[in-house]
Amino acid sequence: MDFTTAQEAELAFYRAFADSNFDLMRAAWDNEDIVCVHPGGPLMQTSAEIMMSWQQILAALGPVDLKVEVVYRLARPDHAIHVVREHFNRPDHPAQPPVIATNVYRRNRAGWTICAHHASSEPLVAEPADGALH
């Protein structure tokens, strides 16, 4: 499954997320030289731990109503950086804050894949950073 643009790789990544489709999630990711941080989570750098984390997340969430708002885009011939807001709508759950994600897509011979995903929850009410460190 090859993606011919960064947008296609991003679409696959978020479709996999929304549809709880682990095979598609695995296809969207590069295998090496990758990095992933889930909200509040540790830095992960191996394909094994990153894929295991997605397997757990997709299994726990199941299909989910997810809208993705791209707020920043830096596009280059061989890679792209998108900062997005992920809006989850789960009718049977309390309102969730959006998740901010910085995503990096990279072009390899086979096509485009996601190689970096750094996500954090945005506060529901915007406030200055808590000041603990920065």
Added chain:
Amino acid sequence: MDFTTAQEAELAFYRAFADSNFDLMRAAWDNEDIVCVHPGGPLMQTSAEIMMSWQQILAALGPVDLKVEVVYRLARPDHAIHVVREHFNRPDHPAQPPVIATNVYRRNRAGWTICAHHASSEPLVAEPADGALH
């Protein structure tokens, strides 16, 4: 104050942070098409709010012992992405978790600047993501 490589811009950014040097922090950042997320904080996209946030953070922290560990690097002729761990050592404070930051540097005519900074606290004990959303 122009920086001739991404490394120089990164050094300036973290020296500004460690030395609580707001002028250097401002010089390290691009003026437009920028994005900044502090740990637990909202997405910021204007120079005015990003600079105000740094002014507040630097004033609140003062000079600080900060070590930066680069864990991922994607370098291109006109920009670079570094994922780093920021280790803060504050002898009179409880041990702080490292901060994970995804930093994007961009080359303009005048030199290199930082254009994106997405930071989040890493849990002190690595655990699976909390599963709330991902």
